[in-house]
Every structure is written in structure tokens, then in C-alpha cells.
Amino acid sequence: MQTEAELDSERERAGQALDSERVRAALDAIAAEDAARLSNVLEPLHAADVADLLEQISSNDRDALVRLWGRQIDGEILSELDESIREPLIESLPSEVLAEAIRELDSDDVVDLVEDLQEEQQTRILGALETIDRIGVESALSYPEFSAGRLMQRELVALPEDWTVGQAIDYVRTADDLPDQFYHVVLVSPAMKPVGYVALGRLLSSRRDHPLLDIIEDSYRTVTVTDPESDVAYLFNHYHLISTPVVDESGRLVGVITIDDAMAVLDEEHEEDLLRLAGVDEDSSLTDTVLRTTRGRAVWLFVNLLTAILASLVINAYAETIDQMVALAVLMPIVASMGGNAGTQTMTVAVRAIATRELTASNALRVSWREITVGAINGLLFGLIMAGVAAFWFGVPKLALVIAVAMVLTLIAAALGGILIPILLERLKIDPALASGPFVTTVTDVVGFFAFLGLASMLLL
Known part of the structure; x- marks a missing residue:
């Protein structure tokens, strides 16, 4: 449960955005080595804006920012950073700060963060995770690169196919280990094979005695862990999906892919096509040497x-x-x-x-x-x-x-x-x-x- 102070902080952050004035204010605070002033500049910003600022400033200013404010860098900021900046930044973070940042992330974000790092840094990050989370990330990393297995998250809500709406609502209200955000409740057979899913809106608007199987979505599709992520993104775009279950080779449910990850793949493919058409390396960045x-x-x-x-x-x-x-x-x-x-x-x-x-x-x-x-x-x-x-x-x-x-x-x-x-x-x-x-x-x-x-x-x- 969020405190009133945390809610006030989120409301304040929602109205803030990164602009040239705020970048100059951050650089002035860095030059003066004023940690308190730098914190006042950065705290109201969204994680994506903090990541943008880190990408815009020079490497020397970035090192100084980490020295002054590094303990406030969380997992969301790390996941938003360009890969060319993320790796040296992770190297400079204290182990306890990195561990706390990684624990905040969903499994798919951890995989995205870890997969392009050097083996030494991968070991350092995986070592900061709980055993069950580490096993999940290592399992995802065993799938081919750019596959659905790398893209999926393991946090999901799966319920027996013979449950009613009332049972599902009671479970969702009382369970302690639900994902922070989810769009569908996946229905599974006793063998843990998905048979359909129910949108939360449909779930909450249906009678309690209604069987879940009667309100499953027509858009239901599944993907296999080895499917290319480009095929997954096409599926989302073509059928207007919000989320879709991921199954292993035997058809058992192992994860779920949500629309934000699918759209990120589409965005990356668009960017790659644009760069390739111009004869530019698809991994090029303004921060490259x-x-x-x-x-x-x-x-x-x-x-x-x-x-x-x-x-x-x-x-x-x-x-x-x-x-x-x-x-x-x-x-x-x-x-x-x-x-x-x-x-x-x-x-x-x-x-x-x-x-x-x-x-x-x-x-x-x-x-x-x-x-x-x-x-x-x-x-x-x-x-x-x-x-x-x-x-x-x-x-x-x-x-x-x-x-x-x-x-x-x-x-x-x-x-x-x-x-x-x-x-x-x-x-x-x-x-x-x-x-x-x-x-x-x-x-x-x-x-x-x-x-x-x-x-x-x-x-x-």
C-alpha cells in the first residue's frame, strides 16, 4: 500500500518533463558538486527522462552524476538506458544499489538488461537476484536471441479453466504475489496448458456465478518460446493484442508477453530499417565513439x-x-x-x-x-x-x-x-x-x- 508521501511524489513526477532548462540545472548542480540540488532536479522526473538526461550529457558529467546521485538510480532507469551507456554505468554502481535496482524489475526487463552484458557483469547481476528469480532469468537466457522466450515475463495470473467469475475475483483480491500490472487472466487445464484468457474488464463486469470459459476473448492466441520476436510483434499488431501467453514445446504455459514489449520490438525494427536504408550500423548511437x-x-x-x-x-x-x-x-x-x-x-x-x-x-x-x-x-x-x-x-x-x-x-x-x-x-x-x-x-x-x-x-x- 502506497503512503500519502509516495502518492504526492508520483503526482509531482507526473507533471514534470525533461527540457533544456532542467538539463542545464542538472549540469550546474554537477559542476558545483551539490548532491542536494541535483536530487531536487532529478527526483520529479520520470525514469525515462532521467535515462535521456544520462544519454545527453558527456561521460565525465555522467560519472560525476553517478558519484553524487548514483544511489537513487533504480531498475526502471537502467532498463530505459541505451545499451552503450548502460554497461559502464552498471560497472560504476555499488553492488548493494545494483542489487536493489534489479530486484524491482519484472523478469523480462531483467533479461533485456542482462542479455547484452559481459559475462562478468551478468554474473554480478544474477547474483543479486533471489534464487527463484535467477533460475527464471537463466532459463529465459537459454532461449535463442530475439525469440519469444527472451521477450516474455514470468509474472502472470493463471487460473483453473473450471473456475467461475466469483472465484477468480476473490483470488485476485486476496493473492499476495500478483504482477504489478496485468491485462488478462489466463485459463489453464490441469496440465498447465492455456485454453483461453479473460480480460479484466470482462471479468469485473460479469456475474459471479458465470463460468470463466464463457467469457474468454476471441482474440486469444499463443506463441511458442522459440518463435522469433518479429513474428510476435506482427501478431500483436495484426490482431490488436494486449497480451498473449507463451508456451514451451509441450504446450505448457511458461510466461506472457505484453503489448509494451511487442511495440518495443516493432519500434526497434522500424529504427533498424531506417538506419540500414541509409547504410548505417543498426546498433549505432549518438554516444558511440x-x-x-x-x-x-x-x-x-x-x-x-x-x-x-x-x-x-x-x-x-x-x-x-x-x-x-x-x-x-x-x-x-x-x-x-x-x-x-x-x-x-x-x-x-x-x-x-x-x-x-x-x-x-x-x-x-x-x-x-x-x-x-x-x-x-x-x-x-x-x-x-x-x-x-x-x-x-x-x-x-x-x-x-x-x-x-x-x-x-x-x-x-x-x-x-x-x-x-x-x-x-x-x-x-x-x-x-x-x-x-x-x-x-x-x-x-x-x-x-x-x-x-x-x-x-x-x-x-
């Missing part, structure tokens, strides 16, 4: 360099044509830029559709034809615009025809490459978000330069 950041970006910059060289070879093959008409060199970047942008648009749509399972083998042909048609229409539209610009600019009618036709061919190729390359990579079990960009760029550049310069050499010289 210069060396790590440079190394992570250099790989795909090198791939882009190779594709740029390939495009340059096409240009070099028509060097004499360019020498005889300088206007071609002026107009070439326009063709390449339009093709690149059109290819990126189609590729982004395709990669996202593959990730959300909207683009499948059954509709790939129809979607591809639609994109080709869009590319042809846009190519015709902007080809006519550029034909008018080229005719007005250089006064060469045939040059206007060349750039118009080249624009149509380039945008069709961009649409075709933007849709087919991600599909092909996905079939080859290669992440389309990671590898599509350089290949699509190569297709648009090579086709664009070849079409423009090839037509120019045939019609203008």
Missing part, C-alpha cells in the same frame, strides 16, 4: 564507391560523345538524380511492405506492375518538362527528345529496380533494408547514363 561510428559507416560507403565506379565506367564509354557536346555533361546529373530519387521512393515502400508482410508472393506481380506504371507516368511527365527546358536552354530539338526518352526509361528502370531488388534479396534471405540501397542506386545510374548517352550518340552525332 568516433572510431566505432567511422567503422560502421565505412563498409557501405565502400560499397557505394564501387557502384559509383561502375556508373563512371558507363560515362567513360561515351567520353567522346560528351566531348563533342558539353550540354550532355550539364544534363546528365539531372537524369541520374531523378532516377535515384524515384528508385529510393519505390525501394522504401517495398522494404517497408516486406517488413510488414503486405508485399508477398501472391501480390508481387500486381505491385510491381503498379510501380512500373507509376514510373512510366512520372517519367513521361518530367521528361516533357525537361524536354522543354533543354530546348529553351540549348536550342537543340533532338537533345530535348533524347532527355525526354532517357527520363522515361530511367524512371521505369528505377521503379523496376526499387521493387524487384528488395523482393529478390528477401528471397535470398538477405535483409532488403540493408542491401537494397547500393544495388538500386547502381541500376538507376547505369540505366540512366546508358540511356541518355547512348541515345545522344545515336541521334546527335
